[in-house]
Amino acid sequence: MGSLDRSLIAGLPVFEGVAATDLDRIVGQARSLRIAKEQPVFEQEQEAHSFFLLLDGHVRVMKSTPDGHEVTVRYISPGELMGIAHALGRTTYPANAIAAVDCVVLAWPSRLWPAFAADFPSFSANTYKAVGGRLQDAHTRVIEMATEQVEQRVAHALLKLVKQAGRKTEEGILIDFPISRQDIAEMTGTTLHTVSRLLSAWEDQGLVKSGRQKVTVVEPHQLLLIAEGRVEKS
Amino acid sequence: MGSLDRSLIAGLPVFEGVAATDLDRIVGQARSLRIAKEQPVFEQEQEAHSFFLLLDGHVRVMKSTPDGHEVTVRYISPGELMGIAHALGRTTYPANAIAAVDCVVLAWPSRLWPAFAADFPSFSANTYKAVGGRLQDAHTRVIEMATEQVEQRVAHALLKLVKQAGRKTEEGILIDFPISRQDIAEMTGTTLHTVSRLLSAWEDQGLVKSGRQKVTVVEPHQLLLIAEGRVEKS
DNA sequence: TTGGCGATTTGCGCTGGCGCAAACTCCGGA
DNA sequence: TCCGGAGTTTGCGCCAGCGCAAATCGCCAA
Structure with a gap:
């Protein structure tokens, strides 16, 4: 040492x-x-x-x-x-x-x-x-x-990950270790299918960018609005 | 003292x-x-x-x-x-x-x-x-x-209450303080309506007896089977 | 005994999100 | 370079459980 x-x-x-x-x-x-x-x-x-x-x-x-x-x-x-x-x-x-x-x-x-x-x-x-x-x-x-919808829980989970393992990149804040849809599902009590759908939707809206075992949060503030249930789904 | x-x-x-x-x-x-x-x-x-x-x-x-x-x-x-x-x-x-x-x-x-x-x-x-x-x-x-259905969670909650505050009566094991459907709902992340429906169904099957702010578990073993997901609903 | 209120029950319709399945994509190794 | 497999996306059908609303019950106080 x-x-x-x-x-x-x-x-x-x-x-x-x-x-x-x-x-x-x-x-x-x-x-x-x-x-x-x-x-x-x-x-x-x-x-x-x-x-x-x-x-x-x-x-x-x-x-x-x-x-x-x-x-x-x-x-x-x-x-x-x-x-x-x-x-x-x-x-x-x-x-x-x-x-x-x-x-x-x-x-x-x-x-x-x-x-x-x-x-x-x-x-x-x-x-x-x-x-x-x-x-x-x-x-x-x-x-x-007990009180939140799946969408809010996943948003909260991403924000938590960003806070404890976020690394700034030119695209946004990258979660600095490999994380799969399945992993996120196991954190939030849902299925990888639902997580995948949510990430796809958020990617369309420009809130996140994600790939194989990789998630980058582009608009943390928007994500926070979703996490707190202050945004209706389109 | x-x-x-x-x-x-x-x-x-x-x-x-x-x-x-x-x-x-x-x-x-x-x-x-x-x-x-x-x-x-x-x-x-x-x-x-x-x-x-x-x-x-x-x-x-x-x-x-x-x-x-x-x-x-x-x-x-x-x-x-x-x-x-x-x-x-x-x-x-x-x-x-x-x-x-x-x-x-x-x-x-x-x-x-x-x-x-x-x-x-x-x-x-x-x-x-x-x-x-x-x-x-x-x-x-x-x-x-994250992993259980509402029915299992409510069954688990009742068993937990029985274990920590159960009092034997001639009818079964009474939860020894006033507890409403709403209270049970708040423990299990559901609504009082769903809790009420479950208790009614269980009462019909003779597993519990319940009344206003009062629950008595008659067949803890059966309830445990439900809690562990080893029973299909009829 | 009678109200009144809080607790409970129950019906009905709707939907969020799951289960299943198939297709696709991309990375790493041969 | 090509191939295999893990990870991901997406469509489709379904149903558990919620939201709403109305009716009923039962305890307590006057």
């Missing part, structure tokens, strides 16, 4: 308020891993031996249902923790985490968590703050699913 | 592994409140001044959307914490909590949380374990909303 990494890491929200010496003690106990695209970081039901900090790449977190459905719970972006089951009193991972692209992660053995929580209260508080945010997000998802 | 209360409280999961003297120091700083039916325990957006332990009664946690929809996030049963926004790094409550029946709660000032977390690691760990459970529940809700 180079010192360049170290200084980038120090700026992450999870380490806010953590003293430099403490940061060294924390990071010093991690090992750095590369995860190839499409490979799992951890798997549902598996013993939660480690927790992770994503340094580079994007990870998709999914749950499978007994009857064979897959639902995407969230995408992880660089700087976020994942697999922190132990901090929440679980011994197994509740979901599958798959690298959407080649990734770099730091990994700590889960058994270190209780000592970390006791010795580094800022780190612990930051972690639980992130958990609080996820709980919020999950409730927001429930509310969206 | 009587010592009878004290011994009941000691047996709660949140206080598992907490030494008796520590328990006294924790509970000693709480004040006990009665909340009348339909009155709020705390409200969305409000400053999170306190966190609570429900001792008796049932509390409904709801979120309102900007466009006027109400969604029920969960019901709190005796022994559960609520309003722990501070432990998750929030300064305001994320939802409304309304007493479904007359309730008794313990309340602590939120500013005590950091000291509690530092001084009573078991209490803190138990709390975060509960948070972990809620995060799981929320994800389960998302998955249900």
